[in-house]
Amino acid sequence: MRRGRAVEGVRAYGLIAGMWIRSTMAYRTSFALTTVGNFAMTALDFVAILLMFSRVDALGGWSLPEVAFLYGLSGVSFGLADLAVGSMERLGRRVRDGTLDTLLVRPVPVLAQVAADRFALRRLGRVTQGLLVLGYALVVVDVDWTAAKLLLMPVMLLGGAGIFCAVFLAAAAFQFVAQDASEVANAFTYGGTTLLQYPPAVFALDLVRGVTFVVPLAFVNWLPAGYVLGRPYPLDLPGWVAFTTPLVAAACCGLAGLAWRAGLRSYRSTGS
Amino acid sequence: MTESTRKQRPRTTRTTGPEPVTGAGAAAFIELEGVEKVFDVRKKTGFLKRERRQVRAVDGLSFTVSRGEVVGYIGPNGAGKSTTIKMLTGILTPSGGRLRVAGIDPSRERTRLAHRMGVVFGQRTTLWWDLPLIDSYRLMHRMYRIPDARYRENLDRCVELLQLQDLLDVPVRQLSLGQRMRGDIAAALLHDPEVVYLDEPTIGLDVVSKTKVRGFLRDLNAERGTTVLLTTHDLQDIEQLCSRVMVIDHGRLMYDGPLEGLHEAGESERTLVVDLERELPPIEAPEPARVVRVEGPRQWLAFPASASAAGLVADVAARYPLVDLSVREPDIESVIAKMYEERAGA
Numbered sequence: 001m002r003r004g005r006a007v008e009g010v011r012a013y014g015l016i017a018g019m020w021i022r023s024t025m026a027y028r029t030s031f032a033l034t035t036v037g038n039f040a041m042t043a044l045d046f047v048a049i050l051l052m053f054s055r056v057d058a059l060g061g062w063s064l065p066e067v068a069f070l071y072g073l074s075g076v077s078f079g080l081a082d083l084a085v086g087s088m089e090r091l092g093r094r095v096r097d098g099t100l101d102t103l104l105v106r107p108v109p110v111l112a113q114v115a116a117d118r119f120a121l122r123r124l125g126r127v128t129q130g131l132l133v134l135g136y137a138l139v140v141v142d143v144d145w146t147a148a149k150l151l152l153m154p155v156m157l158l159g160g161a162g163i164f165c166a167v168f169l170a171a172a173a174f175q176f177v178a179q180d181a182s183e184v185a186n187a188f189t190y191g192g193t194t195l196l197q198y199p200p201a202v203f204a205l206d207l208v209r210g211v212t213f214v215v216p217l218a219f220v221n222w223l224p225a226g227y228v229l230g231r232p233y234p235l236d237l238p239g240w241v242a243f244t245t246p247l248v249a250a251a252c253c254g255l256a257g258l259a260w261r262a263g264l265r266s267y268r269s270t271g272s
Numbered sequence: 273m274t275e276s277t278r279k280q281r282p283r284t285t286r287t288t289g290p291e292p293v294t295g296a297g298a299a300a301f302i303e304l305e306g307v308e309k310v311f312d313v314r315k316k317t318g319f320l321k322r323e324r325r326q327v328r329a330v331d332g333l334s335f336t337v338s339r340g341e342v343v344g345y346i347g348p349n350g351a352g353k354s355t356t357i358k359m360l361t362g363i364l365t366p367s368g369g370r371l372r373v374a375g376i377d378p379s380r381e382r383t384r385l386a387h388r389m390g391v392v393f394g395q396r397t398t399l400w401w402d403l404p405l406i407d408s409y410r411l412m413h414r415m416y417r418i419p420d421a422r423y424r425e426n427l428d429r430c431v432e433l434l435q436l437q438d439l440l441d442v443p444v445r446q447l448s449l450g451q452r453m454r455g456d457i458a459a460a461l462l463h464d465p466e467v468v469y470l471d472e473p474t475i476g477l478d479v480v481s482k483t484k485v486r487g488f489l490r491d492l493n494a495e496r497g498t499t500v501l502l503t504t505h506d507l508q509d510i511e512q513l514c515s516r517v518m519v520i521d522h523g524r525l526m527y528d529g530p531l532e533g534l535h536e537a538g539e540s541e542r543t544l545v546v547d548l549e550r551e552l553p554p555i556e557a558p559e560p561a562r563v564v565r566v567e568g569p570r571q572w573l574a575f576p577a578s579a580s581a582a583g584l585v586a587d588v589a590a591r592y593p594l595v596d597l598s599v600r601e602p603d604i605e606s607v608i609a610k611m612y613e614e615r616a617g618a
Contacts, residue, residue: 015414015415016411019400019403019407019411023401023402026403026443027402098396099396101358101363101393101396102391102393102396104361104362104382105361105362105386105391106383107383107384107386107387107416108383108415109383268363268364268365268379269364269365269367270311270312
């Protein structure tokens, strides 16, 4: 039964995302421009980092290739999550104007419909930019590659995307209660990815603790990338923690899923 | 596409016992027993202070609708109409009472019920704005796993009866309001729902579109035996479609019966509007008609909805210089308002 619903959800997601892609293609020029824009906007982030390195040799002891490595990992993980479920931040608007109701009368899971809402391929611009920076970092960074480190790369990217997906999902669930909370959500999603572009060493310990134990964004790249690069983490954590990204992602998605269910239940009992 | 070979409905564990017998003499299709919906409304009374108040949107509603009935569900804004529809479709969970549609508890088995019902929200289109109309139908085809042959048959039928032939390849954003509404109705019916809920299906439509929509719904009910529940502000919708009217206000059922009974209960009146050649003192009309308004050469005469207009028109025409005239049907609001006055007075 549960698996059946999951399969139904993925299928519905595909159907709806497909419709959105076709809708976008009704305006091809606009699509091309926004994709390039998405790429350029995110690229500016990295230009800012390059500018910083034109003045200093290291940030918190991390060299440019190492920071680029962090940046690429964060960018790709976030980009994938943003591509897959980024539109969920619009849920508040749907709750406010009542169009969420039109999704609730369909025979497919609401979560799939909300996640696929306004699916935008232009977000590939961000993923592409992240991959380019990551590619550059991998060429120039000085790492003694081992099997474990190689294996960690895809695990880290997908697990990181999973953590960001959970943040998007939790933020959407919160909007059932507070419909105008999308800005708060943005602080954790877009704000989170910007934070992760810099080495943990440049931030205050309390912030690092929060990002490790409360909203575990540190597991997206700081901890696993620190292992790959052989960099010590500001907090005293055992070495194996670097490998726990997929577990943390699963736990976060589970918790966010519960929050989503609670949010939807509250919506269906209050209708607003 | 291999959709057609798959099962039509997703597997579900049955928790509500056997389904009711279908066909003539079947048990009630929609059943409400003391259904309640209470909302907590928080009102800002100061910078941080909030007042909590409970609002009973639906207050102990009980009624049954049999398979194949066409029911008009009317009442003033905020009376609890939409809340009832939202509970019937499973969007909202009732706070109390018992509610069943086709033997299913909508709030618990929303997706299972979704295969068996169609919903049209008059004000909110579910069609895909930037895509040709046909694309929205193709999505329904796959989302509801409608068998290919059935889909084609239903689509052809809707296209013919709702006259959508020339619209299928037009992006929805280019359709007129009436065309879009017809498109929306078709979209809600492709999966052969046993019951259709229509929320203001004729609002904002021109006369021609209204006629098409009503005719289509009538045929649908006659040929397929589809149960129809519609909310409307247009009394003509009810006159031409519904064998039964339910009036709701303050979350309670005020009237349940045929339309004629509603006119009696509300002592509703029609209005004869006459344009005279020049300004004249109020017309001395035969009882029970009376002048209710005068504006220059135009005068308004109210007379009982049950009476014929012909006698009154002949009388006025014989005695006054008549230029033009029209008869206005009572609107639902005024019928209901009259009904309340009656009750308050009794």
